[in-house]
Amino acid sequence: MDTIVLQDLKNIVSPERVIYKEPLSKHTTFKIGGPADYFVITKKVEETAAVIQYCNQRNLPILMIGNGSNLLISDAGLRGVVVKQEDNTKEFIVTTCEEGYLVTGGAGMNLSAFAMKIANESLTGFEFAAGIPGSLGGAVYMNAGAYGGEIKDCIRSARVLSKEGDILNLSREELELSYRSSMIQKKGYYVIDATFLFQKGEKEEILSKIEELNRARKEKQPLEYPSAGSTFKRPEGYFAGKLIMDAGLRGYRVGGAMVSEKHCGFVINTGDATAKDVLQLIDDIRRIVKEKFGVTLEPEVRLIGEKAMES
Numbered sequence: 198m199d200t201i202v203l204q205d206l207k208n209i210v211s212p213e214r215v216i217y218k219e220p221l222s223k224h225t226t227f228k229i230g231g232p233a234d235y236f237v238i239t240k241k242v243e244e245t246a247a248v249i250q251y252c253n254q255r256n257l258p259i260l261m262i263g264n265g266s267n268l269l270i271s272d273a274g275l276r277g278v279v280v281k282q283e284d285n286t287k288e289f290i291v292t293t294c295e296e297g298y299l300v301t302g303g304a305g306m307n308l309s310a311f312a313m314k315i316a317n318e319s320l321t322g323f324e325f326a327a328g329i330p331g332s333l334g335g336a337v338y339m340n341a342g343a344y345g346g347e348i349k350d351c352i353r354s355a356r357v358l359s360k361e362g363d364i365l366n367l368s369r370e371e372l373e374l375s376y377r378s379s380m381i382q383k384k385g386y387y388v389i390d391a392t393f394l395f396q397k398g399e400k401e402e403i404l405s406k407i408e409e410l411n412r413a414r415k416e417k418q419p420l421e422y423p424s425a426g427s428t429f430k431r432p433e434g435y436f437a438g439k440l441i442m443d444a445g446l447r448g449y450r451v452g453g454a455m456v457s458e459k460h461c462g463f464v465i466n467t468g469d470a471t472a473k474d475v476l477q478l479i480d481d482i483r484r485i486v487k488e489k490f491g492v493t494l495e496p497e498v499r500l501i502g503e504k505a506m507e508s
């Protein structure tokens with residue numbers, strides 16, 4: 198342990214919000230991941246900026262996480278600093294403009310909570326995201342999407358922090374959002390909040406749409422098991438889940454990791470899966486699907502940490 202780094206981080210935020218060797222399995226929906234050297238919770242944008250600046254000056258690697266719902270973190274954990282923003286989770290601002298209603302939310306806010314607040318304002322356009330178990334920041338970073346909608350369709354701008362800790366306001370165009378990709382990924386920015394454009398709708402209709410989509414998720418997805426959602430991106434012209442099923446891999450296991458029997462596009466943790474198990478399973482799936490159908494599957498899940506990065 199570097200006691201100077203630990204003390205400095207405690208001075209920047211507050212002592213109880215810096216944890217040494219925090220198991221990241223506690224912060225991922227896969228329930229997998231070894232310890233982070235330093236796990237820091239920030240509550241204000243200024244704190245987040247100061248932590249980023251400090252890490253940058255000291256060459257300490259940083260991983261910002263949201264709800265950990267798209268992460269596979271190595272069993273060895275992560276060296277450096279993991280930052281989770283809880284600073285702005287309550288931020289929710291509605292204003293009007295010529296084109297409709299602008300809604301701003303903090304990066305740490307749950308997408309489902311954000312979607313419900315929008316619905317309660319009788320605003321339509323975010324129903325698609327209500328069942329995605331991520332944070333707003335993670336959703337912008339990933340350009341999350343479901344049921345025909347994407348963050349790209351409704352976002353107007355996002356405020357991000359650069360590695361130097363400067364705040365930049367990026368327009369929708371500057372964010373360069375495309376299928377599960379954004380300029381934020383390429384530049385290594387950190388999202389602090391985002392603003393969306395919505396229209397007035399019928400509250401009852403909006404709420405019933407959300408309910409309908411959540412029901413569909415429950416029926417089709419193995420939500421009863423830890424996972425990180427769809428393991429692979431959708432290959433052009435195919436569905437990853439169907440390819441995996443047709444390759445005869447339904448229920449295929451490596452250790453505690455298994456191809457879901459309910460939805461073959463999901464790798465699930467049946468209880469005691471390690472990152473190594475999941476990585477081996479991912480490799481096997483990719484190899485077999487490539488052999489049988491000539492299609493290369495690309496992971497959608499972010500593979501993070503020493504071992505994971507090698508795959």
Ligand SMILES: Cc1cc2nc3c(=O)[nH]c(=O)nc-3n(C[C@H](O)[C@H](O)[C@H](O)COP(=O)(O)OP(=O)(O)OC[C@H]3O[C@@H](n4cnc5c(N)ncnc54)[C@H](O)[C@@H]3O)c2cc1C
Nearest residue numbers: 263264265266267331332334335336341342343388425426
């Ligand atoms: C059951 C289940 C269903 C899912 N369904 C869908 C779906 O329908 N559609 C879909 O698109 N995804 C889906 N996902 C995947 C996941 O929920 C999304 O990718 C989500 O947007 C990730 O958000 P997060 O806050 O959990 O990000 P994390 O998993 O914490 O992080 C993902 C990436 O974003 C980065 N990141 C997180 N927050 C920030 C920030 N503030 N600034 C900069 N970078 C940041 C992280 O460093 C990491 O690289 C599903 C996952 C599960 C478990």
